Amino acid sequence: MQTKIYLDEESIPxxxxxxxxxxxxxxxxxxxPATGRPxxxxxxxxxxxxxxxxxxxxxxxxxxxxxxxxxxxxxWRPAPLYRAHRLEKYxxxxxxxxxxxxxxxxxxxHKPNTAIPQAYYNMKEGIERIATETGxxxxxxxxxxxxxxxxxxxxxxxxRSSYAHKPYRKSMMHVWGAECIPSPSTKTAxxxxxxxxxxxxxxxxxxxxxxxxxxxxxNANTHYALGSVLNHVCxxxxxxxxxxxxxxxxxxxxxxxxxxSVGGGSNFAGIAFPFAGDxxxxxxxxxxxxxxxxxxxxTMTKGLYEYDYGDVAGLTPMLKMYTLGHEFVPPSLHSGxxxxxxxxxxVSRLVHDGIITPVSYFQNEVFAAxxxxxxxxxxxxxxxxAHAVKGAIDVALECRKTGEEKTILFCxxxxxxxxxxxxxxxxxxxxxxxxxxxxxxxxxxxxxxxxR
Amino acid sequence: MQTKIYLDEESIPxxxxxxxxxxxxxxxxxxxPATGRPxxxxxxxxxxxxxxxxxxxxxxxxxxxxxxxxxxxxxWRPAPLYRAHRLEKYxxxxxxxxxxxxxxxxxxxHKPNTAIPQAYYNMKEGIERIATETGxxxxxxxxxxxxxxxxxxxxxxxxRSSYAHKPYRKSMMHVWGAECIPSPSTKTAxxxxxxxxxxxxxxxxxxxxxxxxxxxxxNANTHYALGSVLNHVCxxxxxxxxxxxxxxxxxxxxxxxxxxSVGGGSNFAGIAFPFAGDxxxxxxxxxxxxxxxxxxxxTMTKGLYEYDYGDVAGLTPMLKMYTLGHEFVPPSLHSGxxxxxxxxxxVSRLVHDGIITPVSYFQNEVFAAxxxxxxxxxxxxxxxxAHAVKGAIDVALECRKTGEEKTILFCxxxxxxxxxxxxxxxxxxxxxxxxxxxxxxxxxxxxxxxxR
Numbered sequence: 001m002q003t004k005i006y007l008d009e010e011s012i013p014x015x016x017x018x019x020x021x022x023x024x025x026x027x028x029x030x031x032x033p034a035t036g037r038p039x040x041x042x043x044x045x046x047x048x049x050x051x052x053x054x055x056x057x058x059x060x061x062x063x064x065x066x067x068x069x070x071x072x073x074x075x076w077r078p079a080p081l082y083r084a085h086r087l088e089k090y091x092x093x094x095x096x097x098x099x100x101x102x103x104x105x106x107x108x109x110h111k112p113n114t115a116i117p118q119a120y121y122n123m124k125e126g127i128e129r130i131a132t133e134t135g136x137x138x139x140x141x142x143x144x145x146x147x148x149x150x151x152x153x154x155x156x157x158x159x160r161s162s163y164a165h166k167p168y169r170k171s172m173m174h175v176w177g178a179e180c181i182p183s184p185s186t187k188t189a190x191x192x193x194x195x196x197x198x199x200x201x202x203x204x205x206x207x208x209x210x211x212x213x214x215x216x217x218x219n220a221n222t223h224y225a226l227g228s229v230l231n232h233v234c235x236x237x238x239x240x241x242x243x244x245x246x247x248x249x250x251x252x253x254x255x256x257x258x259x260x261s262v263g264g265g266s267n268f269a270g271i272a273f274p275f276a277g278d279x280x281x282x283x284x285x286x287x288x289x290x291x292x293x294x295x296x297x298x299t300m301t302k303g304l305y306e307y308d309y310g311d312v313a314g315l316t317p318m319l320k321m322y323t324l325g326h327e328f329v330p331p332s333l334h335s336g337x338x339x340x341x342x343x344x345x346x347v348s349r350l351v352h353d354g355i356i357t358p359v360s361y362f363q364n365e366v367f368a369a370x371x372x373x374x375x376x377x378x379x380x381x382x383x384x385x386a387h388a389v390k391g392a393i394d395v396a397l398e399c400r401k402t403g404e405e406k407t408i409l410f411c412x413x414x415x416x417x418x419x420x421x422x423x424x425x426x427x428x429x430x431x432x433x434x435x436x437x438x439x440x441x442x443x444x445x446x447x448x449x450x451x452r
Numbered sequence: 453m454q455t456k457i458y459l460d461e462e463s464i465p466x467x468x469x470x471x472x473x474x475x476x477x478x479x480x481x482x483x484x485p486a487t488g489r490p491x492x493x494x495x496x497x498x499x500x501x502x503x504x505x506x507x508x509x510x511x512x513x514x515x516x517x518x519x520x521x522x523x524x525x526x527x528w529r530p531a532p533l534y535r536a537h538r539l540e541k542y543x544x545x546x547x548x549x550x551x552x553x554x555x556x557x558x559x560x561x562h563k564p565n566t567a568i569p570q571a572y573y574n575m576k577e578g579i580e581r582i583a584t585e586t587g588x589x590x591x592x593x594x595x596x597x598x599x600x601x602x603x604x605x606x607x608x609x610x611x612r613s614s615y616a617h618k619p620y621r622k623s624m625m626h627v628w629g630a631e632c633i634p635s636p637s638t639k640t641a642x643x644x645x646x647x648x649x650x651x652x653x654x655x656x657x658x659x660x661x662x663x664x665x666x667x668x669x670x671n672a673n674t675h676y677a678l679g680s681v682l683n684h685v686c687x688x689x690x691x692x693x694x695x696x697x698x699x700x701x702x703x704x705x706x707x708x709x710x711x712x713s714v715g716g717g718s719n720f721a722g723i724a725f726p727f728a729g730d731x732x733x734x735x736x737x738x739x740x741x742x743x744x745x746x747x748x749x750x751t752m753t754k755g756l757y758e759y760d761y762g763d764v765a766g767l768t769p770m771l772k773m774y775t776l777g778h779e780f781v782p783p784s785l786h787s788g789x790x791x792x793x794x795x796x797x798x799v800s801r802l803v804h805d806g807i808i809t810p811v812s813y814f815q816n817e818v819f820a821a822x823x824x825x826x827x828x829x830x831x832x833x834x835x836x837x838a839h840a841v842k843g844a845i846d847v848a849l850e851c852r853k854t855g856e857e858k859t860i861l862f863c864x865x866x867x868x869x870x871x872x873x874x875x876x877x878x879x880x881x882x883x884x885x886x887x888x889x890x891x892x893x894x895x896x897x898x899x900x901x902x903x904r
Contacts, residue, residue: 001523001526002461002526003523003526003527004461004526006458006460009454009455009456071453071455074453074454074455075455075538075829075830086527105830106826106829106830106831106832108869149830167872167876168869168872168873171872171873171875171876172832174875174876174879175826175827175832175872175875176826176827371627374558374628375600375627375629377527377558378527378528378557378558378597378601379558380558380624380627415869417560417620417867417869417870418869420619420620420623420627421620421623423623423626423627424619424623424626427626
């Protein structure tokens, strides 16, 4: 029985798929946080390279992947597509379960798929240094890997609590030559202001974003980089779904259900957009696309589709997206990558239009699914990826009931070798099934910005 | 440019290569520790399944890989062969550097290549439980993965200092359902004896071996398993070199130099034996085979080729091998997998016969090589694998001097995602370049067992 489907390196996509070209009407534009007017390219020029700004707004369907970027992607791509024979057997399901495994990248997740082109375009524009933020460290380590490849300096503001408790992601950043600073820091006005009020603060992603953006704005030849949410990030991740579609075609297959976990939305966009595009253009019908999020941060399942800021302080452009309110602070979760109050505007739009179905799960059932996966397929997945595993298992069990032989495709976005404390906590019964109370969400949503 | 060479799953070897068939004269036999007479299969039957004992002593060249084992190997094999274009460019070498990457296995190292067949043969023989020891945890986690696959119970005695300081390997064992006990423990007479003398002991691999062997000997339906040194372990690892040879053949290439790190010798045997066999049978000539070990535990470079025990207590059979003396205690090393006082008898024999050239390196130069590798090729390797990286870099730099366009093949035996503290120590300048003093080795070698 064939377990893995590989493609040769010539099959790494030569173009990214820009789903904006196939939306029935254009996305609502990002709005300037001060003026409330649509953002123009010049607004973003101080912190992003021109090429990424063009991609962010482009309506062109196929956007070329530069040869230099493809050469680097060859270090781990095309990523393998697995048929989960052993999981299917364990579940006694007639469904066929496939998963795309992104844990084979040097950083162990899907994040380098966008870190590499982002570093590349900055390098091409003569930028010498990139500043960014990171929570648990997946994005920070991926960008450190990418900036090292293109000889850029890199400064990463890492949420202080993660910096202290998850030291190994920081160690990776150091190996790849990046500077990693616990946030809040004394390096920025934003950081100093927070520290003055509360010297013992554990930090937050919102504060770290403010620090990185400030760093990029005030330092010469420095840009900012974001690891999720934005359109160009989702664009770069479409290599996941484009490869998977081609891999399935080699066995004359096409998914009935496509599943991914959703934090900011980038790995999900990567696996889902090529198939969502097939639906939008009438090339496929009946394919169900499921986005999985934690019940503790239920952006798509309990949030509103409204304009909101990307950060706590309200300094970023307002984006039309599913949001729990920019002041929403989700509880500490072992799936650090799924704690964002908002979601990718494109993912949000597709949820709003009914192309994507959102579901939410509690933490313990997600870890139980991850353990079933580790014991059948071998791979110990990251807690974020475990949400997609849980989603796939549930569809497969439904098929067992109905007898349907559905083809399920999900994105296994990364390995969990840096997340073993979360598995320990699960075994110790220390993981809490927190469901976000409705009144807390209502309160947070009452502070959405007014849009003219 | 092609970076990775994949094979399809049909190319996973259908037979392991048993180099014993091609040795000009048979290996000196293992000797019983009590009688000094050659060990017979019945001596080993209480702790190993019959099939593994047959493999240990077999003179048959090609030994079939059971179909059930091949099916499981498909979860990660064939492992990719990489051409290290970016490293070559960085080194400005005319050499071609290829590496076989074993970090793609679920446990992140080459160890599952033998853990899977070992668990399989035990299962086939009706054994219900396996006991083993582990130092840093690579072997323990690999066996936990394998016993889980074949529904066996597994108890792992983990050296207490590692148990405390490297908790994440232990977490992996738990995810795969194994029991992990800090050694010395109160579960065995051997453990209790040590604890009585020194309740605060940090343990040692020698003690952990004694506990695991005792556990297997006294518990019903329990066998023992070893992750290196023995002939059957080296045999199972030959999938590495067999695949690599086939992968190189797809680009009409064959290595001039084959390199691996040597602890007990299993990953090295895996990459090297198929090529050493080509030399022994006259199919290849001029291929250099280099085994790399740490200067702090210089078994091949400073030890003697003599009979010695495999463990500290002298309870295991005596093996003819390069040894520093079974009482030799190497200093604490970040390459925990390379701290063994002896080496595989077959590897030792090939060193003795001049087929394999041993070299040793200091820790800091090894980590420097690993960092060059991480910054060029992306992969952060395990400290053990870093020794092979250093060996390959040195040959490539020599080629730069001589202008020779040698083809170098090395085994990248695993990723270093569980070893980031070692990289931190390297960056902090805390790694010590310990060279084992000659008088210490002489003293230890003066206690070799007398063989009649």
